[in-house]
Amino acid sequence: MKFNFLLFLLLISSVMFSQEDAWVYFKSKPNAQSYLDNPLNMLSARSLERRTNQSIALNSTDAPIEASYINQVKLSSGITIKAKSKWLNALHIQGTQGNVLALKSLSFVDKVVFADRTLNTTSKKVSTDQVNKTSDKLKTTIDYAYGSSGSQIQMLNGQILHQQNKTGSGKIIAVLDAGFPGVNTAQPFKKLVDNHQILGGYDFVNRNENFYTGDDHGTMVLSTMGGYKENALVGTAPDASYYLFITEYDPTETPVEESYWVEAAEKADSLGVDIITTSLGYFAFDNPNYSHLYSDMNGSTNFISRGAEIAFSKGIIVVASAGNEGNKAEPHIGAPADAVSVITVGGVTASKTKSSFSSIGPSYDGRIKPDVMALGSSAVISDALGTIRVADGTSFSCPIMAGMIACLWQAFPSKTNKEIRQMILASSDRYNSPNNSYGYGIPNFGATLGVETFETSSSLFSVFPNPVQTTVSFLFQSDTASISIYSVLGQKVIEKQITNQNPNLSIEMLKSGLYFYTFEADGLHKTGKIIKQ
Structure with a gap:
């Protein structure tokens, strides 16, 4: 007794x-x-x-x-x-x-x-037995030590923006993650450091300014945007500037990390950041009493999601990973991926099929989620030692997308964040038939510039810019190609051989108007129109 x-x-x-x-x-x-x-x-x-x-x-x-x-x-x-x-x-x-x-x-x-x-006296007691311990602070699976980053850019037709010198210059991206060790020492980040593109940062977990510490997840995330190692890794926004904020303590999963995230987003806003990218997500916590339910994923319940929505209302574009729970008992997106205006990014393979681990939608209130997709399987990254590797996770499809968004916004500086978001969705390959596995699909950033692009299993071909004032460029895979330009009356006005190394054709001598081209290279035949301004 x-x-x-x-x-x-x-x-x-x-x-x-x-x-x-x-x-x-x-x-x-x-x-x-x-x-x-x-x-x-x-x-x-x-x-x-x-x-x-x-x-x-x-x-x-x-x-x-x-x-x-x-x-x-x-x-x-x-x-x-x-x-x-x-x-x-x-x-x-x-x-x-x-x-x-x-x-x-x-x-x-x-x-x-x-x-x-x-x-909370207004809440009913609910069971969380159905929620497995998960962490959308997405883990990586390293497969092998070297690879080319071209595929993750070309999948989005992002090379078109780069070829137009839209590489993120003038845009500021805040990365909210678990740590950034090696960014100040590893070779793939040397360009960022030497050019003073790391504007600063803060460790909100430990409340100090040493942000080159913690888990290297943030380092790998940053590398997909700002990394640069010739013939190995080129980030999607190599000329953007960055703030690095630690908001996640990797060994544990606790609700205070959502509050750290919102505090960091507020700091990013006050500093004038254009884009927030975050490969973090919250659903289950170490203490199951704190865990979210699927019914919380409505864009207005979770503290972090409410903060993300306010960030968007301040003119910032917020990009978040969908999560890696697609194979789990609870496969849905977490927070802040559930927020209405957040661009939630899922992962696909090199063949553009959904990565099996990529979390799905809809949000609990029935909205399409994820919003868009990018390479998430075998994405090329740098680790804290500067080794170029491949890794899996929507942790990487998210910043790959965020970097391209910086380049797009550089190309259209007068657009609002709402307009840029809509441009991205409208360029995606499933825009007219979205679903909750792929969202609106894979964006075509070349299409946002009016670039004509064709892709097959064996070739990639594009013509840009179009309309054009002086020089038109052709993207192709062969060594040489033959180009002919015709007037609307069928008269051949230009005929020239170009090379892959110098794929440019001057049409400065032509009058303004509509012209047609033919392109021949190693059995690849293309025709189309060019508008001379």
Whole structure:
């Protein structure tokens, strides 16, 4: 009997004194107007310029949390502040259930929400037995030591943008991940470092500025965009600039990582970042009481997804990996991939079939997810030692896509993030018949420039730019080709041999108007039209 009573006391003590994760939300920001009147006190000039260019007005979400609120919560008994979000006007805290609930007595507190939904009085107790322990902080499978990165760019017809010198220059990408060791020392990142394209970063987990540490997942992610090693790896945005933020602690999976992510996204916004790419995702946590349910994947429930949506409202494009759970009992996308405006990227093989591990949609509220697809099986990456390898995961299809988006936005600098997102979807090969395995399909970034492109199993051919002012270029795989240009009356006006090394044809002498071409190379015959401006 005594033993049972002691056991009962131990159980009660465990409930009373165990540390719980929770968010405390505040009712207002009493000093918001003073910040709105002096916006440079909260946002950089580049951040304000991005908003001006997209006609986005400042609002109270841009203002910091009231400092006195933070101080009073900090001084509350048994409460530890882990992260904060001005966008959601909330703090991520840890404390016992009793100490957390005591915060409700503060006049400025709007509500308290526990990560364990069973502790929220408005929530029904739910079973999480059906949710396996998963981690959308996507792991890599290294297959062999060397490969060519051309296929992951050509699959998206991204070489067209590169050939037009649209390589991400002038765009800033924030990478939110688990660590970036080796970026400051490994050869494939030398170009980024030497050209000062790493603008800075921060470790939100350990609260210090040493971001060249942690898990090398972020290093590999960055390499698909910014890596450069001749004849081995060329990233999709080699001339973009980057901020590197650590928001994930790889050994564990806990709800506070979602709050770190939102805090980093807010920092990225304030610095004037154009694109956020994140190969992280959250569904199940180490403590099953904290795990999400599929019903949470509606774009408006999860803390991280709400933050991602606000980031988009500030003019930022947010790109997220779909996840690697396609073969699991719970195959659906996690958070923030479920957010409405996030460009969620799934993975395909070199033959453009869905990678079996790529997580599927729809979102719980029935929206098409993922949005688009890119190479996720045997993607070419660099590790922290600078070794060029291949790896599997939507962790890599996501940044491959993000880099191409930077190049596209460079080509169309006056477009808003909403317009760029729509251009990407509209160029995709399943745009007219999307589904929840492939989304809208594989984008054609060449098509966004009006480039005529043909691809077969044995050849790749394209003509760009079109319309053209002075020089038209031909992309082909043979050594040489014969080009003839005809007027609308059928008169041959140009005939020339070109090589793969110098595939350019000057039409500067032609008058403006419509012309037709014929192309012959090693049995490949193509015809089409060219518009001379």
